[in-house]
């Protein structure tokens with residue numbers, strides 16, 4: 543995007559930040575409404591689904607579909623109706639007035655009358671050896687998505703909060719055994735969730751323990767893990783400061799990270815878009831009390847995981863993506879009626 547005409551000379555109708563399922567779904571809807579959306583792909587073109595192999599719970603694919611294939615199809619579908627895709631990561635947004643201005647990390651700037659933020663929430667990884675290689679191949683960050691692939695397996699869940707308990711309880715429906723690996727001796731989870739996990743016959747705990755390495759291959763999937771433990775907890779810190787830890791390797795068929803997500807909303811920090819304490823975007827309800835995808839800033843919409851700490855599924859992201867495009871289209875129509883689309887670009 544460094545070549546060609548100055549992008550500031552043009553004001554776009556819609557820019558979509560993110561090319562995961564939510565961004566693609568928004569792009570299909572906006573493009574079909576002749577709004578010629580520009581989709582900024584960000585640091586992870588195609589989003590989180592590109593990290594996984596089989597997606598079995600997305601409607602319309604009785605045999606399942608590859609994560610990458612779903613994204614490629616969605617991209618082609620959006621392009622067919624006129625959506626444009628560009629490499630670009632938004633670093634800063636100026637949203638005080640419309641058109642909004644976006645500053646990209648490569649120095650480019652863009653202006654747009656409506657903005658759809660579909661920048662996702664990145665699952666935190668723990669830094670174990672081989673995790674890059676095995677993510678999506680027996681290593682996952684989503685039990686709802688991948689639990690059913692582990693019928694009869696022994697699996698590990700890494701984490702100690704509510705989401706780790708939830709993931710473990712869900713996995714216990716399929717797996718032979720679920721071991722929660724937690725670096726301390728105390729859980730962060732609420733009492734009720736912790737009790738449910740403690741009382742479950744198929745769930746056990748490895749306290750004061752961390753995952754150091756994963757074993758396996760893309761062909762075989764995850765086959766084992768090396769765990770380190772220390773009686774006082776935080777074994778990796780003990781290792782870093784030159785202490786000794788106990789180390790053991792276990793045979794397992796799957797590992798689930800449940801150490802939280804970080805919504806990708808840093809670029810909105812200095813704007814009036816409201817975020818909750820974890821950084822997830824808040825959307826507002828309309829006068830009739832119905833939920834919308836519009837944020838606290840008129841003309842800025844949120845779709846997908848970036849505004850959803852709860853469900854975080856491809857199908858829900860696609861659903862809110864389409865909603866955001868419809869809301870943005872309606873907002874642009876209002877702008878047109880009020881004559882604001884006549885705004886001339888600044889020289």
Ligand SMILES: Cc1cc2nc3c(=O)[nH]c(=O)nc-3n(C[C@H](O)[C@H](O)[C@H](O)COP(=O)(O)OP(=O)(O)OC[C@H]3O[C@@H](n4cnc5c(N)ncnc54)[C@H](O)[C@@H]3O)c2cc1C
Pocket residue numbers: 559560561562563564565582583584585586587588589590591593594596597598599600630631632633660661662663664665677678681682683684687688806809845846847848854855856857859
């Ligand atoms: C291993 C794994 C397996 C999964 N399996 C399933 C499954 O089987 N079924 C299911 O329903 N769900 C599954 N999920 C969850 C699903 O992938 C997510 O719910 C879905 O991808 C969310 O879509 P999204 O578009 O909101 O965000 P994401 O997919 O996270 O996409 C975010 C996009 O925003 C871009 N971006 C981020 N920051 C910026 C920025 N500053 N500027 C520009 N662009 C930016 C990124 O590059 C990316 O393109 C899985 C997730 C993982 C990690």
